[in-house]
Amino acid sequence: MANQHYIGIAQDGLWKNNLIFVQMLGLCPLLAVSNTAINGLGLGLATLLVLTCSNVTVSLIRNLVRPEVRVSVFVVVIASFVTAIDLAMNAFLFELHHILGIFIPLIVTNCGIIGRAEAFASKHNVAESLVDGIMMGSGFLIALVVLGAVRELIGMGTIFSQAHLMFGEGAHWLTLHVIEDYRGFLLAILPPGAFICLGFLVALKNLLDQRKAQRVNKPAVEPIPAAE
Amino acid sequence: MILKYMITTGMILGAFAIVGTSLVAVTNSGTQERIAEAKRQALAETLHALIPPERHDNDLATDTIDITAPEFLGSKKPVRVYRARKTGLPIAALFATIAPDGYSGEIKLLVAVNADGSIAGVRVLAHRETPGLGDFIEESKSDWIKGFDGKSLFNPVEKHWKVRKDGGVFDHTTGATITPRAIVKAVYNTLSYFRQHQSEIFNGPAAATPEATPHG
Numbered sequence: 001m002a003n004q005h006y007i008g009i010a011q012d013g014l015w016k017n018n019l020i021f022v023q024m025l026g027l028c029p030l031l032a033v034s035n036t037a038i039n040g041l042g043l044g045l046a047t048l049l050v051l052t053c054s055n056v057t058v059s060l061i062r063n064l065v066r067p068e069v070r071v072s073v074f075v076v077v078i079a080s081f082v083t084a085i086d087l088a089m090n091a092f093l094f095e096l097h098h099i100l101g102i103f104i105p106l107i108v109t110n111c112g113i114i115g116r117a118e119a120f121a122s123k124h125n126v127a128e129s130l131v132d133g134i135m136m137g138s139g140f141l142i143a144l145v146v147l148g149a150v151r152e153l154i155g156m157g158t159i160f161s162q163a164h165l166m167f168g169e170g171a172h173w174l175t176l177h178v179i180e181d182y183r184g185f186l187l188a189i190l191p192p193g194a195f196i197c198l199g200f201l202v203a204l205k206n207l208l209d210q211r212k213a214q215r216v217n218k219p220a221v222e223p224i225p226a227a228e
Numbered sequence: 229m230i231l232k233y234m235i236t237t238g239m240i241l242g243a244f245a246i247v248g249t250s251l252v253a254v255t256n257s258g259t260q261e262r263i264a265e266a267k268r269q270a271l272a273e274t275l276h277a278l279i280p281p282e283r284h285d286n287d288l289a290t291d292t293i294d295i296t297a298p299e300f301l302g303s304k305k306p307v308r309v310y311r312a313r314k315t316g317l318p319i320a321a322l323f324a325t326i327a328p329d330g331y332s333g334e335i336k337l338l339v340a341v342n343a344d345g346s347i348a349g350v351r352v353l354a355h356r357e358t359p360g361l362g363d364f365i366e367e368s369k370s371d372w373i374k375g376f377d378g379k380s381l382f383n384p385v386e387k388h389w390k391v392r393k394d395g396g397v398f399d400h401t402t403g404a405t406i407t408p409r410a411i412v413k414a415v416y417n418t419l420s421y422f423r424q425h426q427s428e429i430f431n432g433p434a435a436a437t438p439e440a441t442p443h444g
Contacts, residue, residue, distance in 0.1 A: 035359075061244075069241045076241075080248030084255040091259035094266035155360070186360040 006131050013135025020143035020198075021205045025112035029103045030144060031194040037160050040148030041141070042096045046085055046104055048137030051113050053081045055133030058121040065122075074117045075108070082108045096165040112140060143201075150197050155189035157182025275310055275322060277367075278340035278349035284312035284319050293432045300421035302326035302334070302414055309429060318343045318430040321422060324353070327414035331406045332356040335365070339418045343426075346380040350415055355407075362407040372399060372408070381419045389416045 019025050026047070033039045057077050065073045086104045089097045097104065107113065116136055121129040149159050157179035163171040187193045268289060275288045291313070294306035301307040303326045310322040320342045327335040335355040340348035350373050352365045364370040375398060390396025391408050400408040422429065 065240060065244075066237045069237055072241055073244045076244045076248045080251045083252045087252075087255045087259045087263070091262035091266065094263075094270060098270075184360045186358070189359050 006128070009128060009131045010135045013132060013137075014139045014142070018139040018143060018205075019112040019136055020140060020147075021202050023112065023115070025115055026110040026140065027198075029106055029110060030140075030147065031191060031198070033100055033103050034144055034147040034151060034194055035155070035189050036152045036162065037145050037149040038096075038162050038166055039099060040144035040146075042089075042093070042100055042166060043103055043107075044137075044141030044144040046089065046100075047107055047110060047113070047144075048134070048141050049085055050078065050081050050107050051116060051137040051140070052130065052133035054078045054113055054117055055121040055129040055136075056126055057081075058117040059124060059126045059129035062122045070122065071114075071118070074114055074122075078113055078117070079108050093166065099162075099165065112136070147194070147197055147201060150201070151188045151193055153178055154185050154197070155187075155193065156184055274338060274351065274353070277351060278322060278338065279312045279320050284314050286311070286313045288312055288322070290434065292435045293429060294435045295421075295425075295429070297421055300417045302328045302417070308435070311430060313430075318426075320348050321429050323418050323422075325414050325418045327410040329406075329410045329413070330355060330357055331362055331404070331410075332358070335407070335410060335414070337411065337414060339415055341419060341422045343430075344380075345419065345423055346378055346383075347376045347415070347419070349374070350376040350411075352411075357407050358404075361401075362404045364401055364404070365407060365411060373411075375399065376415055379415075381416075381423060386416075 013019075017023060020027070020030055029043055029047075033043045054074070054077055058074055061073070061077075082105060085107075086097075089100075089104060116132065120132050124132070152161065153159055157177065159176045159178055160174045163174035167174065188197065271289055279288070288310045291311045293309050293311065295301065295309055296304070296306045298304045301323060307326065308324045310324075312319040312322070320340050323337075323339045323341065325337045325339045327337055333356050335357065336353040338351045338353055340350070342348050351367055352373060355363070355365065357363055357365065364372050367373050384397045387395070388397045389412060391398045391400045391405055391412055393400060393405050394409070396412065398408060398412050
């Protein structure tokens with residue numbers, strides 16, 4: 001029973017209630033840094049870490065904080081974690097930090113994070129909030145990496161270029177030149193390409209969900225109209 | 229009653245602010261040395277790409293001078309110049325020149341000029357040119373920027389210090405001439421400045437507060 005509950009939280013975070021594809025939260029950093037898969041991975045990991053830490057902390061203090069100041073406290077918690085992670089990335093992933101630049105501090109303003117603090121962590125226990133943070137963060141991370149990979153592939157014909165910025169000099173093999181001598185397709189790299197690609201990915205997700213719903217409904221004699 | 233409630237609430241908020249700030253302070257003191265080291269290393273790598281370590285024996289990062297010459301170096305603010313010497317003799321000067329008239333604003337350059345007035349190399353440190361169109365100026369994208377190697381004020385002569393479209397010797401790609409034009413001009417101006425002020429550049433006192441990056 002308990003397991004079922006956590007699986008439900010996991011499904012919510014990764015797919016059913018994905019921060020990007022369903023809730024459409026945190027689109028600003030998403031669209032700005034998803035021009036390559038590695039950039040997406042870098043910001044995704046940072047966000048995942050912040051979201052997990054903030055969810056756990058908010059859950060721990062949920063009975064301590066009074067409703068009048070809860071949003072301020074959440075912001076203080078999130079901002080502290082973001083600043084700490086920003087400093088740590090600057091120290092250990094200097095070049096990647098240089099590329100992601102302003103978008104690491106801007107995680108503070110990712111409404112997905114304060115959204116989870118307010119909507120979930122402040123009402124659930126620590127274990128549930130931990131799972132929710134990891135899963136919601138992973139859902140965000142996956143969305144960033146997928147969008148980054150798609151844009152990079154269409155825009156430059158590669159996947160995981162500059163992998164060494166993240167994993168050190170030994171990681172050059174990770175870079176896949178999927179299309180040799182590709183001339184590049186500028187639109188995919190520029191911001192409009194981010195919106196267009198995201199639109200297609202959301203459409204794809206909805207299509208998959210629809211297919212699944214149809215398959216489930218097939219045994220029934222008559223399709224039940226969606227009651228939403 | 230309400231006052232007491234307000235004070236407690238305020239104290240809770242204050243407590244969280246203190247805890248949060250302490251977390252940041254601890255992380256800061258734990259990482260600041262590493263960050264400074266990473267910055268130093270990044271700077272050293274950039275400088276050494278143009279002036280290899282065996283060509284000089286001084287510390288490039290601290291042997292600097294700040295020069296303000298808007299008409300030559302492209303910025304109203306002081307421009308950092310790194311000086312390379314060997315056994316006390318001038319080897320080269322590395323200018324953090326700015327090309328002010330790129331397609332999308334300033335292009336930040338590093339121009340290394342040998343003591344004999346020839347170019348040891350040029351690199352683009354930062355720019356906002358169109359990705360995929362104007363970014364061939366980056367060393368990682370194409371060899372274009374290496375076309376400056378070995379050039380000087382007299383090779384080619386002044387009227388050929390232009391992109392091909394304007395009758396000069398420097399290549400450009402179709403559709404992007406503004407970007408290379410801005411860089412060619414900035415490099416030429418840097419060379420002119422170096423020729424006129426060489427002794428001041430090498431003999432001037434070192435800047436008091438060396439910063440970690442060429443452009444702050």
